[in-house]
Amino acid sequence: MNEDVQQDLLASLGNTTQETEFFTLIPPGYVKGRTKYVVVLGTVMSGLGKGIFSSSLAKILKDKGLRVAPIKMEGYLNIDSGTLNPYRHGEVFVLDDGMETDMDLGTYERMLDENLSRGNFTTSGQIFTRILERERHGQYLGRDVQMIPHVTGEVKRTLRQLAVDSKADIVFIEVGGTVGDYENGYFIEAIRELAYEEGEEAVGVVALTYIMEPQSLGEQKSKAAQLGLRQVMQAGLQPHIIACRCPSPVSDKVREKISMFSNVPLRRVFSMHDVASIYLVPEMLREAGMDREVLTLLNLHDRVNQRSEDRARRTWQSFIDKLQQPKEKNITIAIAGKYTSLRDAYASIDKALEHCSVHTRCNIHLRWLDTTEIDVHNVVEHLRGCHGIIVPGGFGVRGAEGKIQCVRYARENHVPYLGICLGFQMAVVEFARHVCGLADANTTEFAPNCKDPVIDVLPEQKKIEGLGGNMRLGGKDVVLKPDTLIRRLYGDHPTVRLRFRHRYEVEPRYIPVLEQHGLIFSGHAPNQPIMQMFELSSSVHPYFVGTQAHPCLTSRPLSPDPLFLGLVEAAIQRAYPQQVFSDMTPDPSDITRDKTKGSIHRPLVAN
Ligand code: GLN
Secondary structure, three states, rough: HHHHHHHHHHHHHHHHOOHHHHHHHOOOOOOOOOOEEEEEEEEEOOOOHHHHHEEEEEHHHHOOOOOEEEEEEEOOHHHHHHOOOHHOOOOEOOOOOOOOOOOOHHHHHHHHHHOOHHHHEEHHHHHHHOOOHHHHOOOOOOOOOOOHHHHHHHHHHHHHHHHHOOOOOOOEEEEOOOOOOOOHHHHHHHHHHHHHHHOOOOOEEEEEOEEOOOOOOOOEHHHHHHHHHHHHHHOOOOOOOEEEOOOOOHHHHHHHHHHHHHHHHHHHEEEEOOOOOHHHHHHHHHHHHHHHHHHHHHHHHOOOOOHHHHHHHHHHHHHHHHHHOOOOEEEEEEEOOOOOOOOOHHHHHHHHHHHHHHHOEEEEEEEEEEEEEEEOOOHHHHHOOOEEEEEEEOOOOOOOOHHHHHHHHHOOOOOOEEOOOHHHHHHHHHHHHHHHHOOEEEEEOOOOOOEEEEEEOOOOHHHHHHOOOOOOOEEEEEEOOOHHHHHHOOOOOEEEEEEOOOEEOOHHHHHHHHHOOOEEEEEEEEOOEEEEEEEEEEOOOEEEEEEOOOOHHHHHHHOOOOHHHHHHHHHHHHHOOOOOOOOOOOOOOOOOOEOOEEEOOOOOOOO
């Protein structure tokens, strides 16, 4: 916190402690009324797709030329999602600034097509840490520090800080969990206070609810939704808009009931039934008129840029058209990892392949393989019929030898391969063992005393070990070697920015021997000997590529990541060796790099 801010906070603390019950730390530069707020609350149960809904609503408002800034507020006490088990909580999403977040931030980045940062994510752990630090510095001037007003005050300050930093027209607040949960109650109270302080037309409350359709009854039932909405009102918040999740379109009768019991006009009670793809949700909300209702509620009609909206809708529509076109091609990609029984653990890989499926007009069937079950005897059986193989990122030795078997199968049988982070490291180990003849090659993560530690913690990283900061995290530039497959895939750009989350890397003293045997390091860190990408020459393998980064994290619907696209295109070639498809392999000049976003943008290929 800089000094000005501290002075400002202290001043307002001083006021509040002595004279008044109002307690609000207003960040410097905050202009009341400039930024509006939309809060999305879940009721009845979790798992309704709150993130997809919120990000779709944010997208259709962004399309209108409004600046939107989402924030996900998580009730748990962890400071970030870095230590959460993907098996319990889904994948850890890494932002460009290195923040490790909930996977919903990935949904926002993909839907809004923009990079987010730590200001877009907060947890109870962060809120309480700031409170307790302030308390230890004596900044509460003798007052007892309480949930209200101090903790709720910190939540409001966080939201207003985001408004200042993002200069947003609308801050989109998604509260994790459902209303009535013990752990998010104070977020909801903070939002009630925010709505009171900001006044009329400043805060729109959207409640997501669930309409049941019990099979035995064959009709839609609204009681659970009514009870959930009542809890929102008991918390002191009157919903303005209600979105009803349901497997099928919600009947007028049920909408009327919801409207009547929740004091929300019928035109603001929306059916948000299941659709074939999450990418259809924005248009569904727009057609139902939810964007208009939000603009009216927040008095924002005059900030709309119609031309921007028309342009954004046309671009999105061409993506949707491709998505819905029947696809004749079919390929199977194996994902050989550890958490394969839970798709959410590899959400962004799943999404990156989905983006490629649309752009190559090919159905991609995923075969999830648990590598703890794979060994030298059964690997052929597991991978038979696959046209491409991905070994994803991971931590821990479990299933590692199975991954190495998969890499070997891919390399020896010319099956297109993409290794991501740990999948990159396992491929280097495999290559060292079976091509360079270093039989005991390994990573020191799994075998600290192996004879040939081809993957190790770099000396610079070792120095900071123990201080908690020894993971290379966040967006980093990768310098691409000229005349390589990977550089061509990235449109011949000399550098590309990708996201990282790892501790180990190729031990530099093994680089010469690996290169002598044909491994081409096509990408490395700008100022350190950190190898970030490899490939094999096309004369020995159609597509054998690895990266220390997680390119799936920056793949976007309108611009799939080129390494994933390369894998899928090579897999299609393997599945249909005789055929040439007119819609494949777009001209590299179609690929542009938007430097402001730091990601690769390949425009839609015209049909
Ligand atoms: N465990 C490996 C490392 O720490 C790989 C990490 C990953 O795949 N994200 O370097």
